[in-house]
Every structure is written in C-alpha cells, then in structure tokens.
Amino acid sequence: MNTAEKFQALQSSLGSLLNPTELIRTVGLIGIWAIIFAETGLLVGFFFPGDSLLFLAGVAASPVADKIPGLGGLHLPIGWLLVVTPVCAIAGAQLGHWLGHRYGPKLFARPNSRLFKQEYVDRAEQVFTRFGPAKAIVLARFIPIVRTFMNPVAGVLRVPAGKFFVWNAVGGLIWTDGILLAGYYLAKQITDRIPADKLDLYILPAVAVIVLISVIPIFIEIVRTRRAARRAADQAETVSSRATAAE
Numbered sequence: 001m002n003t004a005e006k007f008q009a010l011q012s013s014l015g016s017l018l019n020p021t022e023l024i025r026t027v028g029l030i031g032i033w034a035i036i037f038a039e040t041g042l043l044v045g046f047f048f049p050g051d052s053l054l055f056l057a058g059v060a061a062s063p064v065a066d067k068i069p070g071l072g073g074l075h076l077p078i079g080w081l082l083v084v085t086p087v088c089a090i091a092g093a094q095l096g097h098w099l100g101h102r103y104g105p106k107l108f109a110r111p112n113s114r115l116f117k118q119e120y121v122d123r124a125e126q127v128f129t130r131f132g133p134a135k136a137i138v139l140a141r142f143i144p145i146v147r148t149f150m151n152p153v154a155g156v157l158r159v160p161a162g163k164f165f166v167w168n169a170v171g172g173l174i175w176t177d178g179i180l181l182a183g184y185y186l187a188k189q190i191t192d193r194i195p196a197d198k199l200d201l202y203i204l205p206a207v208a209v210i211v212l213i214s215v216i217p218i219f220i221e222i223v224r225t226r227r228a229a230r231r232a233a234d235q236a237e238t239v240s241s242r243a244t245a246a247e
Contacts, residue, residue: 024056029076032057033088041092058183064191078184082177089172093151097164100155124149133159138171
C-alpha cells in the first residue's frame, strides 16, 4: 500500500469514527457505552460525536428503528441505554477529574497536534471561570470538546471530589438520558414526515437541531451572567456618582 492509499484509508477510518450512524451500526450497544466513557474520560476521546450518537441511539431504540435503512435493522434496548449510559458518562468524567487531580497542569503540557490543542483546555477554563464549578460541570456536558477537558481541568483546579461527583452525576444524567429520550420520542415524528429512502439525508440535520436545542441553557446562563454583571456595574457607577456629588 503506497502513501496515497494509506492516507485514503486513514480518512475513511476517521470518517467512520465521526459518522454516528456507522458507529452505532458497527459497535452496537457496548461500543456506544465505551465511546461515551472515552469522550468524557480520556483526553483523546473529544472527537467522538457524543450528542449525535446519543440521539441516534435513542432513535435505534424506538419502535420505528426498523424503518431507518442506515441502521441496518439494529434495535437497541431503551431500558439498558437509560440506565448504563449515564453511568458510563459519570464514570468517564470521574476518571478525567482524577487524572487532573493526580497529574496537575503537566497533564496538558504537550505540544499542539491534530488531536490536541491548548485552546481546548483554555476554552474549558473559560467556562469554569465564567460559571463557577457547579454550573460549569453541568453545562460543559452540552459543549463538544469542553465536556472532555472540563473534567481534568476541574481536577487540576482542585474541585473537591465529592462536590465534583454530585454535579457530574446531575450533568451526566441530564445530558445522556435527555438526548436519548429526545431521539426515542422524536423518531416516529421523523419517520412520519420523511420518506424511508431519504431518512439518511435528514437524520443528521435533525441531530444538529437537537444539539442546538441542548445548548440553549448555556446561552440563557450567559445572558443572565451578563445582565448581572451589567447591574453590578450600574450600581457601582451610581454609588461612585453619589460619592462624588457628596464631596
């Protein structure tokens, strides 16, 4: 195999890893759990399509899964998905927190590469600084890449393990089961409105919409934070003006 053929094979492999439909059809239930664990616990797992994978897993567990050609007749058990998937997400994040606490800043002391960039860590730290530990741990679940790096960053910043576990469990449960159930209940709506032979063309845009909806709480929190900062600035300006007038 020459260099060009090797490059094409690598592109094909990466394409399969980034395609949630192919992933689900290839790895099945156990593979889904392993991917969710890796995406939230291992620094090399950030490129996995966690949101779309969860949504399509919910679709594959629905009563209309057989109508979706891309799934190849795969039908997943919704009960096991709802129970085990959040456990994998929580366990993965706990591992990330432990790694950050154990190895400290040197965990991120590596040169930029195609799989790692310092800006990923910086982005996680910005979310942490803006929202504080509790909100950041929950909200990071809905931000690709940030949800991978937030956990070790929390460990590096010495967020207590108990506090991290509580908010990690809350965020992990909302993220996994929320998107799984969205896929499960919206599957029939999708198949009712889209012809079976065109489902593959529309399923990923539907996933994108779900992901956008899932980040709405983040935008709401950003607006609230900015409004609170603006009010604080206005109050400080008022106090300063009164003090100047009194002089």
